[in-house]
Amino acid sequence: MSETAGSSLSAEQRNILGSLADVLIPAYQRMPAASAVGVHESLIDEVLKHRSDLREDLLRALAKAKGRNPTEAANELLRSDAPAFNALSLAVSGAYYLSPAVRKLLGYPGQEAVSYDPHATPDYLTNGMIERVLARGRVYRPTPR
Template sequence: MSAGFTESQRETLARLADILAPAYGKMPAASEIGIAGTMLDTVIGYRPDLRPELAQVLNRAAGHESEPWLRAFLEDEPELFAALGAVVAHGYYINEEVRRLIGYPGQERLPFDPDETPEYAANGMLGRVQARGPIWRDPRKGENA
């Protein structure tokens, strides 16, 4: 493991992450997918800007009962909480097992022909909108034009 986090910080992350992403139904808890191990290293590799804030969160959370501390922390430090949430969410959803369970294969390269009429335009789905005609609200006056 790299990313510069101590074993204690990683244990704290696993505890906090399990509150944000607990096991539910067929979905694993964040700690079960290695959120504090390889997933953390991967996320920090992509988003090194989150490292200082996450380290601060983990240091402050150490030794506290996770759920009450996390609730208070959300109220007191929403910006730092956002860094923790981003790391947990990114790490959780880049995990191959989680993606398989939710039916998301990952990004796909889909062919695009700029000259082809999109299906939504050809299948009549926009008929009501086209029949209604153009409308818009003038933001300066707050009324329909």
């Protein structure tokens, strides 16, 4: 199976990837299927830009799945070619959770900065939690003399 120039996948590879991705991540309740958010389109390109090490195993997975029922192909990869399945599943899930739409549905803002008051009195100092720890006394053994 040939690929298009540069790092991009061919249209055929993208179709196969979309089918496999929907086996791994189908639509479920409020969550969309992988292909519905473009996992096999711009998101997989984003993944491979950051994880080029996945490319070889991913392309092998796509080649092995060509012309096959995607559910059967995914299970066959799991049983017979773990590196290919692992690359496929990480690339697909990594792409899916990069999707802004998916993050919004999950309520995940990303690893954002949060402001706080470092001088505020923590609740554990006033609700009795630390007091109970202190009341139980030391838990270390001192240096023997």
